[in-house]
Amino acid sequence: MIFSESLKKYRQFQFVYRNGKSYADKYLVMYVKENGTDRNRIGVSVSKKVGNSVVRHRVTRLVRESYRLQEAVFNSGLDIVVVARKTAASVRYFEIEEALLHLGKLHRIIKV
RNA sequence: UGAGUAGGAUAAACAAUCGCGCCUGCCUGGGCAUAGCCCCGGGCGGGUGAGGAAAGUCCGGGCUUCACAGGGCAGGAUGCCGGAUAACGUCCGGUGGAGGCGACUCCAAGGCCAGUGCAACAGAAAGAUACAGCAGGGAAUCGGGCUUGCUCUGGUUCCCUGUAAUGGUGGAAAGGCAGUGUAAGAGACUACCGUCCGUCCGGUAACGGGCGGAGCCAUGUAAACCCCAUCCGAAGCAAGACCAGAAUGAGAGCGACAGGCUUGCCCGGCCUGCUUUCAGGUAGGUCGCUGGACGCGGCUGGCAACAGCCGUGCAAGAUAGAUGAUUGUUCCGUACGAUAGUACACGACAGAACCCGGCUUAUCGUCCUGCUCACCAU
Numbered sequence: 001m002i003f004s005e006s007l008k009k010y011r012q013f014q015f016v017y018r019n020g021k022s023y024a025d026k027y028l029v030m031y032v033k034e035n036g037t038d039r040n041r042i043g044v045s046v047s048k049k050v051g052n053s054v055v056r057h058r059v060t061r062l063v064r065e066s067y068r069l070q071e072a073v074f075n076s077g078l079d080i081v082v083v084a085r086k087t088a089a090s091v092r093y094f095e096i097e098e099a100l101l102h103l104g105k106l107h108r109i110i111k112v
Numbered sequence: 113u114g115a116g117u118a119g120g121a122u123a124a125a126c127a128a129u130c131g132c133g134c135c136u137g138c139c140u141g142g143g144c145a146u147a148g149c150c151c152c153g154g155g156c157g158g159g160u161g162a163g164g165a166a167a168g169u170c171c172g173g174g175c176u177u178c179a180c181a182g183g184g185c186a187g188g189a190u191g192c193c194g195g196a197u198a199a200c201g202u203c204c205g206g207u208g209g210a211g212g213c214g215a216c217u218c219c220a221a222g223g224c225c226a227g228u229g230c231a232a233c234a235g236a237a238a239g240a241u242a243c244a245g246c247a248g249g250g251a252a253u254c255g256g257g258c259u260u261g262c263u264c265u266g267g268u269u270c271c272c273u274g275u276a277a278u279g280g281u282g283g284a285a286a287g288g289c290a291g292u293g294u295a296a297g298a299g300a301c302u303a304c305c306g307u308c309c310g311u312c313c314g315g316u317a318a319c320g321g322g323c324g325g326a327g328c329c330a331u332g333u334a335a336a337c338c339c340c341a342u343c344c345g346a347a348g349c350a351a352g353a354c355c356a357g358a359a360u361g362a363g364a365g366c367g368a369c370a371g372g373c374u375u376g377c378c379c380g381g382c383c384u385g386c387u388u389u390c391a392g393g394u395a396g397g398u399c400g401c402u403g404g405a406c407g408c409g410g411c412u413g414g415c416a417a418c419a420g421c422c423g424u425g426c427a428a429g430a431u432a433g434a435u436g437a438u439u440g441u442u443c444c445g446u447a448c449g450a451u452a453g454u455a456c457a458c459g460a461c462a463g464a465a466c467c468c469g470g471c472u473u474a475u476c477g478u479c480c481u482g483c484u485c486a487c488c489a490u
């Protein structure tokens with residue numbers, strides 16, 4: 001991804017959870033916190049409640065893919081954590097993409 | 113053709129666009145003023161990228177570190193015989209038993225004459241019996257018979273004795289069944305079957321068969337403790353090795369400059385400082401990391417598991433974790449329909465994490481092979 005890296009460490013996730021703002025819709029929850037750089041960092045979290053390993057992996061990929069394709073419309077300098085909800089287990093790609101953009105609008109981090 | 117049985121293969125396909133990990137070729141930027149076979153990147157091209165169970169983590173082994181003179185106890189696992197193997201609780205071939213007409217399937221299949229424990233309920237009695245029954249004898253009593261008191265005979269009640277055929281209970285009632293025998297019965301005796309002992313033959317063995325003998329002294333349970341035999345050191349790739357700039361510690365040198373303490377001052381001493389070397393091991397990184405008890409094909413040996421030889425191939429290696437998304441066509445499935453076709457849909461179970469050999473569990477379908485039984489035809 002051109003403008004972004006991924007969040008990796010447990011502590012980084014915890015920092016965003018504690019200090020960031022969150023919005024949720026039917027499929028996803030999004031936490032956002034400014035990180036003070038000119039790049040975005042995105043982390044995806046899918047718990048065991050969502051499904052078995054294959055399902056979780058698929059949801060992770062869908063979220064990452066839809067972020068990758070829509071990367072340019074997001075503002076820079078943010079740490080974003082996307083948490084999948086249980087309902088996301090049996091969802092198609094476009095519904096994930098739609099949910100991601102919807103939450104971005106709620107956070108007002110989408111470029112107009 | 114139908115029903116069944118044993119085993120195997122496969123795990124939707126193709127194309128376009130965007131994207132990811134690893135390997136590799138070429139070009140190129142920076143560290144760096146020059147050069148490099150050093151370090152950090154970028155671009156383009158090529159190759160490659162989940163499973164039959166990758167799962168559960170239940171066994172076994174390799175590998176790594178630690179421990180280790182030898183022996184024993186404890187603990188755990190296994191348990192008919194032979195073989196295969198690196199090893200196994202796995203596999204193959206047998207033996208015995210159970211089920212099935214059969215192909216075939218299933219078995220935790222050593223030892224309760226070392227000891228201890230348990231055996232509910234039922235039943236008379238469960239390391240033991242006599243409830244009912246059957247039979248003999250005696251007594252009392254009521255009858256019958258006739259030669260009128262009997263060495264005749266029947267019933268009922270009680271007592272003594274014999275018995276374990278029959279009955280019911282039970283998982284199990286102390287070999288089975290038939291006959292002889294007897295008052296009634298009983299391996300008391302006899303034949304056959306079973307069991308045990310001896311012996312001979314076959315087999316590496318488990319075991320099987322023949323012959324002879326013993327009437328058969330005694331329940332079940334060892335996935336009850338236990339006994340016997342065999343095997344087992346512990347922990348695991350977050351193993352472990354290396355690099356290393358954090359913390360910390362040690363030594364040497366520099367300076368005689370600054371601050372603090374030691375006494376008001378000086379000298380002296382101590383601490384803080386700077387440079388450097390070593391130890392150390394944090395963040396981070398590299399290796400381990402995939403060429404192996406490897407895949408495929410053939411030959412040879414073996415009933416087989418498997419082994420040997422030859423040829424050939426190299427086929428994921430991530431580290432918060434790549435292997436994906438969209439679109440189109442075809443295939444499959446479900447529903448409707450005579451076909452054509454139309455509609456529906458994340459197209460079974462499920463995602464590598466050091467590597468192998470197994471076991472177990474999950475699973476939509478499709479295809480193939482061997483064999484068995486029944487029916488039909490010739």
